[in-house]
Amino acid sequence: MRMADRFGIVTAGASGMGRAGAIRFAAEGAAVAVVDLDEAKAKEVADTIKAAGGQAFALAGNLMEEDFARGLVHETHKRFGRLDFLWAHAGHPSVSRVEGLDLKEFDVAMNLNVRAALASAIEAIPLMRDGGGGSMLFTSSTSGVIGSPFSPLYSVAKWGVIGLARSLAKRYGPDNIRVNVVCPGTTDTPMLDTLVSRPDETETHGKDLNELKRIRSSGNPMGRAARPEEVANVALFLLSHEASYVNGASLLVDGGKTA
Ligand SMILES: NC(=O)c1ccc[n+]([C@@H]2O[C@H](COP(=O)([O-])OP(=O)(O)OC[C@H]3O[C@@H](n4cnc5c(N)ncnc54)[C@H](O)[C@@H]3O)[C@@H](O)[C@H]2O)c1
Known part of the structure; x- marks a missing residue:
């Protein structure tokens, strides 16, 4: 068991990569707080974990609210008695436009x-x-490593995620706290549907969702999008003791897109 006796949190744990991670970590022995805006789906993930003999609870709330983003950590610590890991996975796809951009969108991203x-x-x-x-x-993105032609704001924010993690990694390494980043490429989750079909993305007009997803994945050496589990596997490694000397890393899981 690669996460035995480890207690922690997965935000955006109700769907996609977060869901896959929460279930995988629990299968490897972790106890998981499944945090998400979508209460019903978060409960479904926690119930799936418990039905398989694991330990989990769902915590619903809006991570845009500071009190919730802070409080969920203490709630988890209270319920489990300790805190070993945090996967702060939630993110916002942001808008693709630049001209005419309302800077409120910057704040949201x-x-x-x-x-x-x-x-x-x-x-x-x-x-x-x-x-x-x-x-x-x-969680950053390939858009935090190379400029995104699709959303400059998303790139700014995901670049910021990497900067934050690298700084924390140096500062808290002496306390035996490792801080790393996973940078997924195109991954087949509901967020991908949003990313490829934003109404302000000019090339989307008149094309159906599957066609848009195919176009987005076509430049990838693997010829396809990632499955959520393929990113969750990397998250498992980075959070587990197997990555005991990996600190401040940004690991691309992009099928070679940025190679
Ligand atoms: N899917 C991709 O192609 C891709 C690529 C690179 C990076 N990412 C990053 O992965 C993360 C998203 O993961 P996913 O693709 O597995 O998404 P997803 O669409 O499957 O799930 C996103 C989850 O986040 C929750 N959520 C949204 N806003 C929230 C809020 N304010 N408070 C609490 N929960 C909220 C939703 O309810 C949902 O369950 C983001 O950080 C995103 O930027 C995604």
Whole structure:
């Protein structure tokens, strides 16, 4: 069991990569707080874990709200008695437009992609330190490594995620807290539907969703999008003790797209 006796949090855990991660971590022995805006789906994930003999609970709320993003850490610590890992996975796809952009969109992109992760990390650090250490994982994107032609705001925010993680990795390594980033490429989740079909994305007009997803994946050396489980496998590695000397890394899971 690669996550035996490890207690932690997955945000955006009700769907896609977060869901796949929560279920996988639990199968490897972890106890998981499944955090999401969608209460019914978060409960479904927690119930799936419990039905398989694992330990989990669902926590519903809006990560854009600072009190919730901070409070979920303490709620998890209270329920489990310790905190070993945090996967701050939630993010916002943002808009693709630049011209005519309302800068309120900048605040939204930064809020969910960066501010929410920071808010949870602020609360998790002292608890992990008191527990002898821990592991944090943030979710960036290929758009945080190369410029996104689709959404400059998304790139800004995902670049910020990597900057935050690298800084925390250096600062809290001495406390035995590792901080890493997973950078998925195109991954087949509901967010991908949003990413490819944003109404302000000019090339989408008149094309159906499957065609848009095929176009988005066609430039990839693997010729397809990632499955959520393929990203969850990497998250498992980075959060587990197997990655005990991996700190401040941004691991691309993009099928070679950025190679
Ligand atoms: N899917 C992709 O192609 C792709 C590629 C690179 C990076 N990412 C990143 O992966 C993460 C999203 O993962 P996914 O693709 O598995 O998404 P998904 O669409 O499957 O799930 C997103 C989940 O986030 C929850 N959520 C949305 N806003 C929330 C909020 N304010 N508070 C709490 N929960 C909220 C939703 O309810 C949903 O369950 C984001 O950080 C995203 O930027 C996705």
